[in-house]
Amino acid sequence: MVETTEQNREGADQRRPDAEMTASEVEVWFVREVLPLEAILMRYLRHNWRDRGDIEDLRQEIYVRVCEAAQRQIPDMAKPFVFTTARNLLITRARQGHVIPIEVVADIETLNISTETPGPDRNVMAREELRRLQAAIDRLPARCREAVILKKIEGLSRREIAARMGIAEATVSEHLATGMSSLASLLYGGDPGRAP
């Protein structure tokens, strides 16, 4: 009934147990399974690590470790895997810093991390998603927000945005790049849906 296509046979889709996962497979898995966990991951990190300045670096390090493992084999359950990785990293870091915050070891059990995968982000209704996006965009700095709106809603090119806003194209690029990385943190890490 199901024909396996050429693509399946030669391409990246076949799941051989020892095969290295391709970059696109890891990306799909990362975006679908790991990114939706970012909000609770950030809460976990903030709760268990005193130095706020380290949080983003910790998050990145966890993502790298998790994806490194996924390149060899996609983990069956993203959530426990991500949080075990997070805890191990915190413990390692704490030892290197000669400080072992007690919560690091204790807190993982109390965080109520179930092994069910569906995160709330997966099935958000279109409207709910729009509200989140709007809330996230509202939090961007004014000029940056304007550039993002012109790009995403009006579909203007960089040059057109520059003309409309009366600024240099290079400045538009800066605004858009800032907007992009801030949006990622607002959409995944923060909780813009409940922003005031």
Place this chain on the structure above:
Amino acid sequence: MTDANWFAANAKDIDTQAAIWLERRDDQAWSAQDQTALDAWLAEALAHRVAYWRIKAAWGRADRLVVLRSAVSDAPAPRGRFIPPVLLKIAAVFVVVAVAGALAANMLTRPKDRVFTTPIGGHEIVRFADGSQVELNTDTILRARMTTDQRVIWLEKGEAYFQVKHDALHPLIVMVDNHRVTDLGTKFLVRHDTARLEVAVLEGRVWFDVPDGRMQPPSLPLAPGQVAIASGRNVSVERKSMRTLTNELGWRRGVLVFRDTTLADAAAEFNRYNRQKLSVPDPAVGFIKIGGIFEATNVGAFTEVAEDVLGLRVKDHGSEIVISR
């Protein structure tokens, strides 16, 4: 590399670089050399790739904002458009931000995208100037850029049936996330669910392109009766009979056609068309097979069958109807 020091590099710096790459890639001036440079940067470190994926995913989510545009810019509402009031309200907020100070410069010419949406239970037919026709099923968002030199339709969500007026020089392209369906003179159906994309060809041929052409053979030709199903990492091709495909298109006549369909699948189908959701909590009940033709928006007719013919219990809880033994 990851364990060597505290952090391989500052996360903020990498995020910034990733965003700069993405921003550049988004623009028209992007060249093959640029792509090579980007590939090299990505290959340099997993941290680069992860940052890039993350920001790309967020930026892609923001594509949804385009539904707000129609309320902002276009003047006369074309046939088939429906803007839910809530969107108009959200849009109004944007009008203030986006249009203030920007109207004066609105002379710039560029192709205008048109957005078409249907509510749950909706069904609309859109006819384009080139003679092509697109039918939108329930709960669908579609954006179209139909100009003399470009025909692109983005299916943001939902399901649509395309009857394309062929033009070899300007093939009509349907984009779903990063998947691309290129018409070669055709009637085809595209259905975009949360985790699954289905492309079924009824007449003619299409090319189906999967994301990231570097990793996989770029294109897959699809002939009538062939159905490409992409979910996550996998793409497979099934063959379906014309009869099955015609049944799946029952929604064009406002009906759902079930043949040896499990009660669970039938309930899921009804739930696409109705706000009042059917729920079949008991798997044993869910496996019961049924057949028949039902009006898509007439849940009552369906629950009557469940009650009278199958002898099941039907309990109406308002927003949910539970079918059980």
